[in-house]
Amino acid sequence: MTIKNILIIGATSGIAEAVARRYAASNCNFALVGRDSAKLDVIASDLTARGAAHVSVQQWDANDVSQATATVASAWQNLATVDLALIAHGSLPEQARAEEDLDYAIEQFRLNGESAVVCMLALAQHFRKQGRGTLAVIGSVAGDRGRPSNFLYGAAKGAVEDCASGLRASLFKQGVNLLLIKPGFVATPMTAHLELPGLLTASADQVAQDILRAVGGGRDVLYTRWFWRWIMLIIKSIPVKIFKRLSL
């Protein structure tokens, strides 16, 4: 299946932009949705220079869940048909602050969990009618098991993962593929303030390369980079009695 028309929600995110650049080289059409319209405009002209055939942009703050359905509908309309939709928006909450400031915790949980889930459901409605295509959503290795250092983020991504699992089984019967992308450490603007371990940290472009391959191969779940599957397997298999004593 060749990818020609691509819809991206959270198009200014580091991973989304890297994915878009890789597809731009093969003359794709894009509908980009994001919060910062100035950034969207620069990304649109950049993608055009890199070979994209047509790029439309649409401003939407992912916190405004009530407008999700309308936003998805109008972005979809810009492309008429969609071969790939990518949900990439999110933030990395500060765990310590979230445990003190509950308003902050709720806002972050809604952005990373609820908002992504609503986008998935809205896109699924269009994909069902179309009867083909790939719905890709960015989860996280953090969704595999809540850890003391960032379980609020992990819980939101875990919600995305469970929703993706059910929705995948439902969409599969209608010819639509759902890909859950689970990145580990990636050097992007979202993580720019963190000290990430060099050996375990991928560039956005490496992750994008993995994503393109997974989309092309019709995969269900992608750990990127690949070694995170094994790291998370170990973390998941630690017995609770021991796990609660650790500060991972």
Added chain:
Amino acid sequence: MAAALASGEGGTLAFGMGRSYGDSCMAESDHVVATAGFDRVISADWDNGVIVAQPGLTLGTLIDMALPRGWFLPVTPGTKFVTLGGAVANDVHGKNHHVAGTFGCHVTRLSLLRTDEGIVECSPKTNADLFQATVGGLGLTGILLSIELQLRRVESAYVDQCAIKFGGLDEFFALSAELDTRYEYAVAWVDCLATGRQTGRGHYIVGNHATDGRLRIAAPRPKSMPVDPPFSLVNGLTLKAFNALYYHRQRAARVTSVVGYDPFFYPLDGLLHWNRIYGRGGFQQYQCVVPFADAPDAIRAVLSEIARSTSGSFLAVLKRCGGIRSPGLLSFPLEGVSLALDFAQRDAANASLFARLDALIHEAGGRLYPAKDAHMGAAHFQKAYPAWPRVEALRDRHLQSRFWKRVTQQATTS
């Protein structure tokens, strides 16, 4: 962002691909502003070949976009793994310096972020003094936000190349006089271990963009040097063997061929991490330019000195620079001959050799290239680049490199 720049301790500096060989890309504070990711094309006019881009865009990526549309870089250095910002800050030059001048000659507008004035636009016409200080200004006049560049039309991704074997320096100068007017690109690879009458033997390589209309190349995957060997693979023995082989591999006096733009312009980019052959100690590059009048004698003296030291590199690059003036106050090339070569890092030996070479260069009115330099004395720098106080006057007070500190603030003895 301007506030963030001003809040740090000591001067910072924009940092691109880190391909400057010396300390001109290192900030005084050891904290840099990385431009990776600040690499978008803001606008592209493919009818006229004018692009406006953010400074982190690499020349390689720009070629990937421009070449299929019939455009190429107006000037390119020997690697495409550098950023647009770095190309401006070092006012890089290439094999077509004799007909196209430096990179900065093709930059039509710059936008800078300064901690004192905020966003400032400059061009050869507006804020010309800031423009002149920024082209070749080693990143000291502000953080580049965008660069407008005039590209060059090409009809092919290939180059019609001619390689000519020559036996010594006199022949180099004769070939340069004969061929540089007929070819846009010209450079010589010289065996710097050859002595006596063979001093300066090598290959003269010239080329013009082909006109066959093939704008795409099926690119092979670059090979990579996988590890740092425990010792430098570049030593007296390997050097002599390699240089002799390189010189003799071409049997005919003149060989013409059609080659892709990659092997022609970027032969070393084909081996990623090629610098690892020097081992953990690394290498130091020495690049100088000498005014034309004194060039034959000075280059001969420099090459003899290097041959005697037997520590020279695989190959030296010799290139005739033309008289097209760069707008940049600190631009390196001048009408004359430029010589560049690598030395495996051996502190004491290099220091004494470089001191002897420096003396020869400065006596001939030549100068060293800040982008490659790690040893130049303040006195030599200030004499060779007399416009440096004008750049210092326009330097953003929150930007400072180790190089600039070394050559401007050091006591002027050396």
